[in-house]
Amino acid sequence: MKTKTMVLLIVLLMLHSIVLIAQNNSVQEDDFQGIKPYSQNPWYWQYRGDAIILIGGSDDDNPFQWTGKQLTDHLDLLRIVGGNYLRNVMSDRDEGNVYAFKETSANKYDLNQWNNEYWKRLTFFLDETSQRGIIVQLTLWDIFDIRSSSRWGNHPWNPANNKNIEPGTWNNSDDFFATVNKKAKNEIAFQQKFIDKLLSITLKYDTVLYNINNESSEAGEWENYWADYIKGLSDKAGKKIYVTTMQLSPSNAVRHVMTYPNIFDYVDVSQNNQDSKGGRGKAHWDNLMYLREKIASSGPVPMNNVKIYGATDGGTNYSAGSETEAIDRFWRNIIGGCATARFHRPSVPNKLWGSGLNERVQTNLKAMKMLLEKLDITSCTPHNDLLSPRVPVPSTMEAYATANIGNQYAIYFPQGRYTINLDPWKYVNKLKLQWLDINNLEWSEPEIVEVKWEGGIHDWGYQGIIGLETPGNRQCVAFLEVLE
Incomplete structure (x- = not known):
C-alpha cells in the first residue's frame, strides 16, 4: 500500500512540474518585450508592448559590413526621418566586405576558424540598431554571394579556397544549396557551424526578425530545414523568434508559409513590389488584396515588404520600375494593411533597383510618420x-x-x-x-x-x-x- 502511495505521489509531483513548466513558458512568451506579432491585431508587429509600423530605407542590404560613422550616421538619419526598419543580409560580395572565416594563407580559408572582424561588425551593427529601436530583418543565405563564377571563384565556401571540404564536392552554388536534399551531413555540418555562430550573437537581441533566403528558388526542403534548425537553437536558448522565407514569387512565398505554419511565422511579399514579378498601379494593390485574402483564410500573420523596388524615373531597369511607382507602392503597402515597408537599396549605375534613403524617400518616411500620428492604422x-x-x-x-x-x-x-x-x-x-x-x-x-x-x-x-x-x-x- 505504501508503495502505491509513493508511486501516486511521484506521479502527482511530475504532473505539477509539467504544469509549472508550461505556465513559465507561457509567462515567458507573454512577458517578452521584443519584436513579435501584435497581440490585438496579428497583421501587425508590436515592440516593447506597443504596436509598431515598420518603415525604412537604406543604401545597402548588408549594412552590418559598414563600420564606425558610416553606419551610425546612416542609422541616425533613418531615425530622424521617422524610419525604424532595416534589411540586413549576411552578405559579403561588395567592396570592403569581409568574410566570416579566417584566412590562414593567401586565398586559403579554414572553415573551423572565424574571422573575428566579421562577427565584430555584426555585433556593432546590432548594438547600434538596438539602441535606436530599429528592427532588423536578417537574411541568413543569399545565393547572389556565390552565384556568379567570379564570386564563387573567390569565396571561402568554394572547396578550392578552403582546407576543409574535398575539392569537387561543391562545384558551384547549386551544389552548396543542395546539401539538405542530398543529406550531405559532412558539408551541412560546416553550414550549421556558421548558423550556430550567427545565432549565438543575434539571439542576444530582441530586435531581429529572421528570413531564410533572399529571393529563394531553392527547394522547399532547404528553407524548411534551416527554419526548423534556427527554431531549435532559439528554443534551447529560451528565446522566441519569428521566421519567414522570401521567394521569387510573392504568391509562392505566401503558399509556403501557409503550408508550414509550425516553422514560419510571417510572410514577405517583397517581389510584388517590382514590375517583373508583381504589379504597378492598381494591379499592385489587387495582388496585395489577393494575397491578404488567402492569408486571412488560415489566420492573420504580418505581411512584410523588406524591399520596394523602383528607382530613377526614366531609368533603364524596367524590371524594377520607376521611383514614382516605388513611392506609390510604399503608400499602398501601408494603406493596404502591411506591417512593414522598406525602400530597396540602390545598385549599379544605370540599372538601379531601389532608391535607398535618398531625399525623396526621406520625405515620404516623414509624411508617413505624420499620418500614423493621427491614424490608428492597427484598428483599420x-x-x-x-x-x-x-x-x-x-x-x-x-x-x-x-x-x-x-x-x-x-x-x-x-x-x-x-x-x-x-x-x-x-x-x-x-x-x-x-x-x-x-x-x-x-x-x-x-x-x-x-x-x-x-x-x-x-x-x-x-x-x-x-x-x-x-x-x-x-x-x-x-x-x-x-x-x-
Whole structure:
C-alpha cells in the first residue's frame, strides 16, 4: 500500500512540474518585450508592448559590413526621418566586405576558424540598431554571394579556397544549396557551424526578425530545414523568434508559409513590389488584396515588404520600375494593411533597383510618420469597397483606402487630380477632413464635411456620399475622423 502511495505521489509531483513548466513558458512568451506579432491585431508587429509600423530605407542590404560613422550616421538619419526598419543580409560580395572565416594563407580559408572582424561588425551593427529601436530583418543565405563564377571563384565556401571540404564536392552554388536534399551531413555540418555562430550573437537581441533566403528558388526542403534548425537553437536558448522565407514569387512565398505554419511565422511579399514579378498601379494593390485574402483564410500573420523596388524615373531597369511607382507602392503597402515597408537599396549605375534613403524617400518616411500620428492604422482595414468614381470611368480612379468604419478613414492619392466618392457606410453625419500634402509635409486646416445620403432608406443602393477632390496635382492623403 505504501508503495502505491509513493508511486501516486511521484506521479502527482511530475504532473505539477509539467504544469509549472508550461505556465513559465507561457509567462515567458507573454512577458517578452521584443519584436513579435501584435497581440490585438496579428497583421501587425508590436515592440516593447506597443504596436509598431515598420518603415525604412537604406543604401545597402548588408549594412552590418559598414563600420564606425558610416553606419551610425546612416542609422541616425533613418531615425530622424521617422524610419525604424532595416534589411540586413549576411552578405559579403561588395567592396570592403569581409568574410566570416579566417584566412590562414593567401586565398586559403579554414572553415573551423572565424574571422573575428566579421562577427565584430555584426555585433556593432546590432548594438547600434538596438539602441535606436530599429528592427532588423536578417537574411541568413543569399545565393547572389556565390552565384556568379567570379564570386564563387573567390569565396571561402568554394572547396578550392578552403582546407576543409574535398575539392569537387561543391562545384558551384547549386551544389552548396543542395546539401539538405542530398543529406550531405559532412558539408551541412560546416553550414550549421556558421548558423550556430550567427545565432549565438543575434539571439542576444530582441530586435531581429529572421528570413531564410533572399529571393529563394531553392527547394522547399532547404528553407524548411534551416527554419526548423534556427527554431531549435532559439528554443534551447529560451528565446522566441519569428521566421519567414522570401521567394521569387510573392504568391509562392505566401503558399509556403501557409503550408508550414509550425516553422514560419510571417510572410514577405517583397517581389510584388517590382514590375517583373508583381504589379504597378492598381494591379499592385489587387495582388496585395489577393494575397491578404488567402492569408486571412488560415489566420492573420504580418505581411512584410523588406524591399520596394523602383528607382530613377526614366531609368533603364524596367524590371524594377520607376521611383514614382516605388513611392506609390510604399503608400499602398501601408494603406493596404502591411506591417512593414522598406525602400530597396540602390545598385549599379544605370540599372538601379531601389532608391535607398535618398531625399525623396526621406520625405515620404516623414509624411508617413505624420499620418500614423493621427491614424490608428492597427484598428483599420483596407476598404476600397467604400470608394466609387464620380465619373463613369473606373480605370481612371487611383485611390486607396483604409478605414476603421464609423471612426477614421484615410485615402491615398498618387500624383494627379482625382475626384471620388467615399461612403462612410455607418450612419454618420459630420466628419473632420484634413489633407496631407506629402511633398511639402503639411496638413491642411481642418474642415467639416457633411454626408449626403442618396436614395430611400429602404431602397437598394441607399448610400452615404462624401465627395473628395484632391487639392492639387501632388500625391496626398485625405484623412477623415467622424465627429457626429
